[in-house]
Amino acid sequence: MKNILSQLSKHKKATAIICVIVIILCITGIYFTTRSSSKYSTSVSNGNSTAIKANDITITKDDIYYYLLENYGSNQVINDALNYICDKEITDQKAIDKKVNETKESYESYSKQSLADYIKSIGYTGTEEQYIKEMIEPDAKQQLLKEKYVEANFNKLVKQYKVKYLKIITVDTESQALKLIKSCTNEDNFNQIMSDNNGSDAGLVTTKSSTIDKNIIKKLDSFTKDGIYKKAIKTSDSKYAIIWTYNTNKKEKKSEIKEALTNISDLSTKANAYYFKKYNFDVYETQLKDEIKKESKDYFG
Amino acid sequence: MNLKKYTAALLISSCLLTGCSQSHTVKKDGKYVVASLEKGNKEKNILADDLYKSILNSSNGKTAAYNAVLQNIIDKKFPVNDEMKTDADTIVQQVKTYYKNQYGSDSYKSQLKQVLQNAGYTNMSDYRQKMIKQIQYANYLLSYVNKHYDSVFEDYYNQCSPRYVSIIKVSMSDVSNPTDTEIKKLNEVKELLNNTDKSFGAIAQSYSDDDSTKSKKGAVGIVDSKDTSSLTNTYGNDVVEKAQSLKAGEISDAIAGSDGYYFVKVTSTDEKKLKKELKDTDIDSPLLAYDDYLQYIVFNSYKVTYKDKSIKKNVESVVNEALKQRQQERGENK
Numbered sequence: 001m002k003n004i005l006s007q008l009s010k011h012k013k014a015t016a017i018i019c020v021i022v023i024i025l026c027i028t029g030i031y032f033t034t035r036s037s038s039k040y041s042t043s044v045s046n047g048n049s050t051a052i053k054a055n056d057i058t059i060t061k062d063d064i065y066y067y068l069l070e071n072y073g074s075n076q077v078i079n080d081a082l083n084y085i086c087d088k089e090i091t092d093q094k095a096i097d098k099k100v101n102e103t104k105e106s107y108e109s110y111s112k113q114s115l116a117d118y119i120k121s122i123g124y125t126g127t128e129e130q131y132i133k134e135m136i137e138p139d140a141k142q143q144l145l146k147e148k149y150v151e152a153n154f155n156k157l158v159k160q161y162k163v164k165y166l167k168i169i170t171v172d173t174e175s176q177a178l179k180l181i182k183s184c185t186n187e188d189n190f191n192q193i194m195s196d197n198n199g200s201d202a203g204l205v206t207t208k209s210s211t212i213d214k215n216i217i218k219k220l221d222s223f224t225k226d227g228i229y230k231k232a233i234k235t236s237d238s239k240y241a242i243i244w245t246y247n248t249n250k251k252e253k254k255s256e257i258k259e260a261l262t263n264i265s266d267l268s269t270k271a272n273a274y275y276f277k278k279y280n281f282d283v284y285e286t287q288l289k290d291e292i293k294k295e296s297k298d299y300f301g
Numbered sequence: 302m303n304l305k306k307y308t309a310a311l312l313i314s315s316c317l318l319t320g321c322s323q324s325h326t327v328k329k330d331g332k333y334v335v336a337s338l339e340k341g342n343k344e345k346n347i348l349a350d351d352l353y354k355s356i357l358n359s360s361n362g363k364t365a366a367y368n369a370v371l372q373n374i375i376d377k378k379f380p381v382n383d384e385m386k387t388d389a390d391t392i393v394q395q396v397k398t399y400y401k402n403q404y405g406s407d408s409y410k411s412q413l414k415q416v417l418q419n420a421g422y423t424n425m426s427d428y429r430q431k432m433i434k435q436i437q438y439a440n441y442l443l444s445y446v447n448k449h450y451d452s453v454f455e456d457y458y459n460q461c462s463p464r465y466v467s468i469i470k471v472s473m474s475d476v477s478n479p480t481d482t483e484i485k486k487l488n489e490v491k492e493l494l495n496n497t498d499k500s501f502g503a504i505a506q507s508y509s510d511d512d513s514t515k516s517k518k519g520a521v522g523i524v525d526s527k528d529t530s531s532l533t534n535t536y537g538n539d540v541v542e543k544a545q546s547l548k549a550g551e552i553s554d555a556i557a558g559s560d561g562y563y564f565v566k567v568t569s570t571d572e573k574k575l576k577k578e579l580k581d582t583d584i585d586s587p588l589l590a591y592d593d594y595l596q597y598i599v600f601n602s603y604k605v606t607y608k609d610k611s612i613k614k615n616v617e618s619v620v621n622e623a624l625k626q627r628q629q630e631r632g633e634n635k
Contacts (some may be wrong), residue, residue, distance in 0.1 A: 041325065041326045043349060044333070044349045045349075049608070050608050051607070051609040051612055052370055052373075052606070052608065052609065052612060053604075053605070053608075054374050054603040054604070054605045057374055058377075059373045061353075063369075063373045064369045064370070064373065064609075064612065065353050067372055069352070072365055073352065073356075076352055076356050077335060079359075080336075080347050080351065080355055081338055084338055084347075085338065088343075122360075123363070123618070123622055124360075125618065134358070276338075279339065279345075280338065281336065281337075281338050284325060284326060284337070285335045285336070286325060
């Protein structure tokens with residue numbers, strides 16, 4: 001009997017503890033569900049305080065915050081993270097100043113007006129110096145970060161994007177192509193044939209070169225030595241391409257190749273992923289993390 | 302008694318109550334951390350407060366602040382209701398039907414998917430959500446227009462010269478090289494208009510090849526200088542411009558379009574008649590579309606008080622700039 005009573009008493013204790021937990025969890029639950037019907041889990045300081053009143057409508061700071069998160073959040077998180085990384089990685093002030101000037105000049109050239117007039121035209125109310133500090137310098141530093149990434153990963157990227165220098169002649173038939181390949185003995189000779197057959201010097205070509213026939217792009221790995229490629233390549237429009245490869249020694253053309261690699265469209269994503277992993281970038285706002293993953297799942301380690 | 306069992310059950314139910322996906326939050330000194338970076342012993346936290354400020358201070362900051370306030374006003378004053386959802390469903394259905402008729406029931410889905418993606422929508426459901434937002438926005442404008450109908454209509458009448466327009470269309474498979482039958486029909490319509498007493502409406506009913514207006518005696522409805530009904534897409538720019546240049550009662554000569562010839566008549570420019578018809582304003586009303594800056598006028602009709610200075614500065618700057626631009630475009634000076 002004593003045992004039963006003792007067990008009952010234990011049960012009562014347990015029930016009381018559970019009731020307290022239930023109440024706490026309920027309150028927490030209600031807090032979570034009423035704090036906002038938002039899909040977001042974070043909140044700004046004093047998020048429940050009124051930011052704006054419009055007639056009988058009350059808009060809280062969090063109401064504004066959630067709108068900003070939904071429409072600008074993922075981009076801004078990436079930008080803020082990159083700016084932090086740039087501050088750590090890009091410290092050569094001379095290089096920054098040079099890039100800032102170049103960026104400023106490109107703004108002026110693009111808008112065909114002075115920077116002062118340009119910022120006025122877009123409704124910026126600060127000074128030119130403020131605009132440079134707030135807008136141009138972060139842009140310039142992010143560009144330098146991309147260049148730093150290319151420098152650090154030059155050989156890997158050259159391999160990955162299959163960088164080649166090519167001259168290309170396209171003819172109608174395979175027999176014609178094979179005869180020209182056979183007759184070609186040196187570069188001068190090739191240049192003459194190229195000129196006679198409306199060929200062209202394509203210059204630097206990568207897997208991302210959109211103006212080069214996709215069947216030639218598929219064969220980039222085959223162009224390993226300076227000189228003529230011994231086979232004719234059937235192009236996507238059923239013609240035949242003859243290829244002359246040059247500048248296979250990439251070191252001599254490093255700065256040109258670096259510039260070309262930096263301008264490849266998906267290079268920014270690769271560079272960001274590289275530095276985000278280096279700095280253990282993580283996002284705790286699930287909704288934003290999912291959006292950022294859509295841009296690149298490689299941003300997170 | 303198994304306390305662990307009870308606790309597990311409670312945790313599950315609490316997850317259902319609070320939402321487990323929302324539980325992964327990190328705080329630093331009582332503030333929410335949205336993201337973090339860490340290298341060696343150095344750590345950088347991007348706080349919710351930092352993100353809020355950096356968005357408002359970014360190059361998009363002003364527009365972001367204005368849009369945030371505007372969307373919150375709309376969401377709270379005109380929350381999504383069943384009627385809006387039904388209207389959005391109707392629009393979605395109309396779009397699907399249009400594409401089904403254009404491309405056939407087998408391939409319309411892929412065509413539609415492509416068009417939606419090109420326009421920036423993920424899928425049809427995303428499009429529907431955007432339509433609901435558009436309807437909410439239209440209700441925001443509509444509420445103002447209804448309250449200030451006299452002044453809005455007067456402004457519309459003065460700015461856009463609205464008028465009732467009717468048309469007769471004579472279709473041609475190749476306008477530059479019409480067939481004998483097509484020329485004969487065109488000449489007959491000209492003859493009837495110029496040398497008989499038969500009314501424009503009656504001629505339209507008998508001869509017009511425009512299916513959407515033929516049964517209505519050629520009546521297109523209200524046409525204005527802003528082309529709020531987007532008639533240019535249907536009849537071409539020349540027809541719409543001519544409709545704007547004629548006086549009440551005047552009929553145009555034959556106007557060559559891309560698929561035939563058109564005769565245009567302005568049946569009335571009567572202000573009272575127009576005002577009466579437009580009084581029953583709905584979301585298709587030209588009064589919601591004639592003024593690109595109406596949203597800012599509506600915004601200013603709210604008595605807005607700001608507790609947050611950065612929001613106030615950004616929002617007021619956007620609204621004032623827009624209204625200044627409106628004045629400039631209208632050649633008005635305060």
